[in-house]
Amino acid sequence: MAALQYLESLRNDHPELSDWYTTLADLYQRKLWHQLSLKLEQFVALAVFQAGDTLIQLYHNFITDFETKINLLKLAHFAVIVSRQYSEKDAAIGYLEGVAEKLQNTKETRIEEPILYIKLQISLFKLEQGDQKECKKLLEQGNATIDSMTDVDPSVYASYYWVSSQYHKTRQEFAEFYKSALLYLAYISVDSLSESFKLDLAFDLSLSALLGDNVYNFGELLAHPIIKSLVGTQVEWLYHILEAFNTGDLVRYQELCRVHQAALSAQPALLQNEKKLLEKINILCLMEIIFSRPAEDRTIPLSAIAERTKLSVEDVEHLLMKSLSVHLIEGIIDQVEGTVHVSWVQPRVLGIPQIKSLRDRLDNWVDKVHTALLSVEAETPDLVSS
Secondary structure (H helix, E strand, O other), rough: HHHHHHHHHHHHOHHHHHHHHHHHHHHHOOOOOOHHHHHHHHHOOOOOOOOOOOHHHHHOOOOOOOOOOOOOOHHHHHHHHHHHOOOOOHHHHHHHHHHHHHHHHHHOOOOOHHHHHHHHHHHHHHOOOOHHHHHHHHHHHHHHHHHHOOOOHHHEEEHHHHHHHHHHHHHOOHHHHHHHHHHHHHHHHHHHHOOHHHHHHHHHHHHHHOOOOOOOOOOHHHOOOHHHHHOOOHHHHHHHHHHHHHOOOOHHHHHHHOOOOHHHHHOOOOOHHHHHHHHEEEEEEHHHHHOOOOOOOOOHHHHHHHHHOOOHHHHHHHHHHHHHHOOOOOEEEEEOOOEEEEEEEEOOOOOHHHHHHHHHHHHHHHHHHHHHHHHHHHHHHHHHOO
């Protein structure tokens, strides 16, 4: 059989992988398609096959012999991996379109998933060719398909959000990239990613969090394991800037900007949005001021905010109006009294220092309750004993 002959030729080319070929041939001859697909999944991930066109040859000379007998989503996974070995994007797209057509012709149930998975890879290739319009069209179709399905496989969600993130990255739509990239991470295992990939993604996520409109919750990103990829690298400064933003520490931010001026200068997006970044950290400083005060003491003098943010009272009013407009807080500014009364603050993910602050406030409240109880017992012993 041609498929077995091909495996034998591979054995001759890579004798060090002889056991792999023996296992693949055995599973193929016994028609154990599920087990064969699982073994192939491990096989195509071997480092020796990551360059050249070996996987393309493997698909055409071996996998095609039984491709519709294995799980069709697994087939789509293999097809996408193989497509990345084509040197020309048009050839890769043509190959994937051929696989999608085969899937369509199987008339099997739930073929939407594998076909969508393949189309999402096609949309990524289109984006890499500079065809944003076609990429957007395929993404919109993909979103509609996902909405119409139930029990969607995590790999399909991950592919959709990855392509979406890359589309927004190309267009420098920072907030949209940030949202899509975090959703992508929700559907994959971070441990499965290479160190270089994690570092690049952590860097892009950090920049998009800083520059994204209406992205004010840095706790979620700092709590994610991928962000630790920045630590111990030449871009660790970015991690510390995120920490400064998360706590609204304006002094720390300005110090980091001074120390790492050369690195910051190498990032045009940060330089172009310097005023926007300063406004954002001032808003986060305001949030921290509010958060640090007890709920019963949320009437804050504008002068106190001005002192912390190093802004004029007039600029503080502008800062408050901005915070109100993006619904980070609810409250009333009293220009006559020179105060702001805050009735609500947008919930956010807290870091360890903020949680410790909450604990200290709770301990203080418990002490007050205990003192009040002792006072009541001392003043009304008969009432308490009864």
